[in-house]
Structure formats: C-alpha cells, structure tokens
Amino acid sequence: MKTLENEVNYFTVPTRNEVSSNNQVIFDNLEKSLGFVPNLYATFALNETALGDYLALQNRKSTLSPKEREIINLVVSQVNDCKYCLAAHTILGKVNGFTDDQILEIRRAQISFNEKWAVLSKFVRETTINRGRPSENSLKALFDAGYTKANSIDIIMIIGDKIISNYLHSFTQIPVDFPIAPNL
Incomplete structure (x- = not known):
C-alpha cells in the first residue's frame, strides 16, 4: 500500500x-x-x-491551567506520533516551566513529579488511544484526583484540538519549523 x-x-x-x-x-x-x-x-x-x-x-477559556493544557498537548501528540506538535509543545512546555526531563515523563504519561498530573496524563493517553473511551478505572482515578466534570469536558476538547493539528500535520507533512523534539 x-x-x-x-x-x-x-x-x-x-x-x-x-x-x-x-x-x-x-x-x-x-x-x-x-x-x-x-x-x-x-x-x-x-x-x-x-x-x-x-x-x-x-485559545478558548478553560478550567485547566496552562501546564495541564500542555500535558494534554504533549501526551496526545506523542500517542499520535506528531513530530510537528511534539516539537512545538516541547518549546511551549519549557515556556510553561517544565524541564526537559519532565517533558519526557509527560510524553510517556509516566509523571513522577506531580500525582494529580500523573493521573491526568494516564487518562489522556488512554482516552486518546481508545478514541474517547477511557476505562471506568481511569475515569474514577481522574475524579478521585480532584478533576471535575467541567474539567473533563475541557480535557476532551483539548484532546480534540490536538488531534486536529496532529492529523493535519500527518496528512500534509509540512516542514517542522521548531527544534525537533527528542525521540523517546
């Protein structure tokens, strides 16, 4: 093919x-x-x-912090293997205060430096892989970590936003104009 x-x-x-x-x-x-x-x-x-x-x-208003938004962007872009968005959001992750090592943890959805964000990253990874169908355990963990129903809607909207840009780059293969993110 x-x-x-x-x-x-x-x-x-x-x-x-x-x-x-x-x-x-x-x-x-x-x-x-x-x-x-x-x-x-x-x-x-x-x-x-x-x-x-x-x-x-x-750029819509969100119940999530800029760091939480970048976690979602990085995890979704990693799942979708979008070189463009990984490069751009690695830079934005640094702008938002994440270190290089933290960004790699985020991309793996294996965050060790913040328990709440660890739950978020795992939820986002599972939801993206399963096309919007997280497990009951993952959803319970998200709510147990303190995320609300309103937060969960924002999470899904940001996942959708990032899928749009990931797919557009995969489809068009336009040149990446940010420093390439390191491979995992």
Missing part, C-alpha cells in the same frame, strides 16, 4: 500573499505576538475559515 510519503507532496506552506485577506490579518497578528507564523498555522490558512476557527478553539 502506498502512503502519502511515497507520493508527490501536495501541500506547501502558503505565504501571506497566498492566503485570503482575512487570513492575512491573522498572519499579521501571529507575527506580532509570536514573531513568526508557524507552518502548521499557515497550512490551516489554505482554507478561508479554518485558521480562525482553530485559533478560537485553541
């Missing part, structure tokens, strides 16, 4: 001039806030509304 890797690359990262005027405004805002437009975001801009929609989802 042929894979996309064996075929012609159908996707290239669009420049600002190759996207709609609405997406050009978003590019300008990303340039101001990040200093550049990440390739994966630019790829979303091949569609008139996808970049704005994705950023709205990604």
Whole structure:
C-alpha cells in the first residue's frame, strides 16, 4: 500500500500573499505576538475559515491551567506520533516551566513529579488511544484526583484540538519549523 510519503507532496506552506485577506490579518497578528507564523498555522490558512476557527478553539477559556493544557498537548501528540506538535509543545512546555526531563515523563504519561498530573496524563493517553473511551478505572482515578466534570469536558476538547493539528500535520507533512523534539 502506498502512503502519502511515497507520493508527490501536495501541500506547501502558503505565504501571506497566498492566503485570503482575512487570513492575512491573522498572519499579521501571529507575527506580532509570536514573531513568526508557524507552518502548521499557515497550512490551516489554505482554507478561508479554518485558521480562525482553530485559533478560537485553541485559545478558548478553560478550567485547566496552562501546564495541564500542555500535558494534554504533549501526551496526545506523542500517542499520535506528531513530530510537528511534539516539537512545538516541547518549546511551549519549557515556556510553561517544565524541564526537559519532565517533558519526557509527560510524553510517556509516566509523571513522577506531580500525582494529580500523573493521573491526568494516564487518562489522556488512554482516552486518546481508545478514541474517547477511557476505562471506568481511569475515569474514577481522574475524579478521585480532584478533576471535575467541567474539567473533563475541557480535557476532551483539548484532546480534540490536538488531534486536529496532529492529523493535519500527518496528512500534509509540512516542514517542522521548531527544534525537533527528542525521540523517546
């Protein structure tokens, strides 16, 4: 069976001039806030509304802390073997205060430095692998660790957000423009 890797690359990262005027405004805002437009975001801009929609989802209010969000992003990206998102979220994990060793533990869903986050990482890994169907034991452990029903909805939304970007990169294979994350 042929894979996309064996075929012609159908996707290239669009420049600002190759996207709609609405997406050009978003590019300008990303340039101001990040200093550049990440390739994966630019790829979303091949569609008139996808970049704005994705950023709205990604930046929505959450009951979870930035560190918890990064735990979810790293675990899901590891399960889905997304080189792009692992690279980006390794940087974001460091920005949020995680060390290199902690980031590797998070990616393995074997956190030793925080019991509550250990439960979260295992729940996220199991939920992602089982396509949204965590075991009863995993769900009980999540609630026993202090997470609420509202938190669980946010966890699922962040898993979904990350699956979208993981799949987009797997599908398009656009170049990674962050330092490559170490292999586990």
